[in-house]
Amino acid sequence: MIDLLDLVTMPWNWLVEPLQYGFLRQAIWVSAFVGLVCAVLSCYVTLKGWSLMGDAVSHAVVPGVVVSYALGIPFAIGAFAFGFGATVAIGYIKSKTRLKEDAVIGVVFTGFFAFGLVLVTKIPSNIDLFHILFGNVLGISQQDIIQTVIAGTITLAVILLRRKDLLLFCFDPNHAKAIGLNTQLMYYTLLSVLALTIVTALQTAGIILVVAMLVTPGAIAYLLTDRFDRMLMISVAASVTSCVLGTYFSYHFDISTGGSIVVLLTLFFVAAMIFAPKYGIFAQQFQQRANKKQLNEVASTH
Amino acid sequence: MxxxxxxxxxxxxxxxxxxxxxxxxxxxxxxxxxxxxxxxxxxxxxxxxxxxxxxxxxxxxxxxxxxxxxxxxxxxxxxxxxMAYVPQSDEVDWNFPVSVFDVVMMGRYGYMNFFRTPSQKDRRIVMESLERVAMADFRNHQIGELSGGQKKRAFLARALAQAGKxxxxxxxxxxxxxxxxxxxxxxxxxxxxxxxxxxxxxxxxxxxxxxxxxxxxxxxxxxxxxxxxxxxxxxxxxxxxxxxxxxxxxxxxxxxxxxxxxxx
Incomplete structure (x- = not known):
């Protein structure tokens, strides 16, 4: 009897006990919100093949954060400006040189990032580089929460309203052009929401891990379904669950929040990769064996 | 039309x-x-x-x-x-999570509002186009599940739905x-x-x-x-x-x- 009761109360306490602390309640809902925003965008990032672009933008925001603090403006503005600026620079350099895109991205984002490091060591500010790099949702300030929520809400609104055009742009930009739509605008819309999402996730995951939040949920969902609507739902479910549970783990075991969120996401990914009903490793092997058997049967009847 | x-x-x-x-x-x-x-x-x-x-x-x-x-x-x-365009097969990402119906509906986007909400007429034209290329039964299939000829017909249906001259x-x-x-x-x-x-x-x-x-x-x-x-x-x-x-x-x-x- 006691054991059974324990089985119920222990997880209950595990979940409820942290909620008495205001900062933790806050951290949980903020990271759940960030998880939602990242998950929605990650479907587009996965389908468009923009993971490296996401990595680039996340690193490129560093100088923006430093400059914002130096000028006394909200960090989101500077971060967005530099993140978006990096993507424009990438597009420009790619069109003007004979370099392949991955080389251009590599040069630009490390350049921006290095510039940020230089600034952070030279401009006097109270920025903790560690927090920018690895996130600090447990110690997030009210001001930062406001900025996170604003950036995230704009992102969600833009994607929601333009979701069909953005999906068409990812799938068949030529057709979009052929029916007279402005693909240039779509390209920059997707880039700006990418930069905005990174601004949203900056405080939670940190710039090193934000790319995981931008790619992994979409990748998990892509392995599990053939329909975009379902892909969105699965992506959101995996991402929000990881963010909430990750924050709990971070509290209970005293580990890095961003780290535990991304480890959880990665575990979900590994599970999906192995057990996905159609595209999982097991399913594919099973299918191959079934095909072989069928072939053998056909061969033996002849 | x-x-x-x-x-x-x-x-x-x-x-x-x-x-x-x-x-x-x-x-x-x-x-x-x-x-x-x-x-x-x-x-x-x-x-x-x-x-x-x-x-x-x-x-x-x-x-x-x-x-x-x-x-x-x-x-x-x-x-x-x-102008309607039927792309070459290797230009298309056949693993993309869209159905045949979704693809043909993309032919109607140019006629729709800012949010691309399909009207009754858009749906009707999409179904008619699918029927013309004998692909109506496949409308809920993901595009990668189709054979080479069916893939072509699906994209031809999109051109028909667009009603390009x-x-x-x-x-x-x-x-x-x-x-x-x-x-x-x-x-x-x-x-x-x-x-x-x-x-x-x-x-x-x-x-x-x-x-x-x-x-x-x-x-x-x-x-x-x-x-x-x-x-x-x-x-x-x-x-x-x-x-x-x-x-x-x-x-x-x-x-x-x-x-x-x-x-x-």
Whole structure:
């Protein structure tokens, strides 16, 4: 009897006990919100093949954060400006040189990032580089929460309203052009929401891990379904669950929040990769064996 | 649908295209794609066929010359939904999580509001287009689950749903068996008879004389243009394909015409 009761109360306490602390309640809902925003965008990032672009933008925001603090403006503005600026620079350099895109991205984002490091060591500010790099949702300030929520809400609104055009742009930009739509605008819309999402996730995951939040949920969902609507739902479910549970783990075991969120996401990914009903490793092997058997049967009847 | 308006032509006036590596892809190309006919755009690999094709579609800005569709600049024609495009198979990401119905609905986006909410009419036209290419039963399939011919038909349905007056098809017969090819050809002939102008980019010389009214031979510039019969002379083919022995080409094409006649 006691054991059974324990089985119920222990997880209950595990979940409820942290909620008495205001900062933790806050951290949980903020990271759940960030998880939602990242998950929605990650479907587009996965389908468009923009993971490296996401990595680039996340690193490129560093100088923006430093400059914002130096000028006394909200960090989101500077971060967005530099993140978006990096993507424009990438597009420009790619069109003007004979370099392949991955080389251009590599040069630009490390350049921006290095510039940020230089600034952070030279401009006097109270920025903790560690927090920018690895996130600090447990110690997030009210001001930062406001900025996170604003950036995230704009992102969600833009994607929601333009979701069909953005999906068409990812799938068949030529057709979009052929029916007279402005693909240039779509390209920059997707880039700006990418930069905005990174601004949203900056405080939670940190710039090193934000790319995981931008790619992994979409990748998990892509392995599990053939329909975009379902892909969105699965992506959101995996991402929000990881963010909430990750924050709990971070509290209970005293580990890095961003780290535990991304480890959880990665575990979900590994599970999906192995057990996905159609595209999982097991399913594919099973299918191959079934095909072989069928072939053998056909061969033996002849 | 207003199919009563007269078919549109495409005029290509002195087009030259140079790529950024200073390679000349196309120079002084001029030709007219006749209204209400099926025209083949033919030439060997690297002849500038896809360059001309993508210039007509407005995906590429020529460094010189102009292109008009029904007298309008390409972009204007596109805004008025006059031009539909059926892409080459290897240009499409077949793993993309969209259904056949979704793809055909994309043909209607140009008619929809800012949020792309399909109306009852859009849905009806999509279903009609799917039925025309006999793909209605497959509407809920993810596009990667289709066979080569079904994939082609799905994208043809999108062009039909768009109701463009001019339809451009890029290599429509690659990865398609002969039977399916015939089905697609029959469909193209029907569409032509309803007043569409059709331009087919192809390297499949054998099939051209079975369904293309006109042919444009291309190798860096327009070498010959006219009815397929006029254009398919030994001299022209030698001129265009250079290295290939023209006699074998003629044999290929005449065999094909022959078998088609027997079938018909």
């Amino acid at each position: 207003t199919m009563t308006a007269s078919p549109l032509n495409i005029t290509v006036d002195n087009i030259s295209v140079t790529y950024s590596n200073a390679k000349l892809a196309l120079y002084n190309a001029s030709c007219t794609v006749m209204p209400g006919a099926i025209t083949a755009l033919v030439g060997p690999n690297g002849c500038g066929k896809s360059t001309l094709f993508t210039s007509i579609m407005g995906f590429l800005q020529p460094s010189q010359g102009k292109i008009r569709v029904g007298g309008l600049p390409v972009q204007k024609a596109q805004k008025q939904q006059l 001019v339809i451009l098809l890029d290599e429509p017969f690659t990865g398609v068996d002969v039977k399916t090819e015939k089905k697609i050809i029959d469909l193209l002939l029907q569409i032509r008879d309803e007043g569409h102008t059709i331009l087919v980019s192809t390297h499949d010389l054998a099939s051209i004389s079975t369904f293309c009214d006109r042919t444009i031979l291309l190798n860096k510039t327009v070498l010959a243009t006219g009815t397929t019969e006029e254009v398919f002379t030994e001299d022209n083919l030698t001129l265009t394909f250079g290295g290939l022995p023209a006699s074998s080409l003629r044999q290929m094409t005449s065999n094909r015409t022959h078998s088609a006649e027997v079938e018909a």
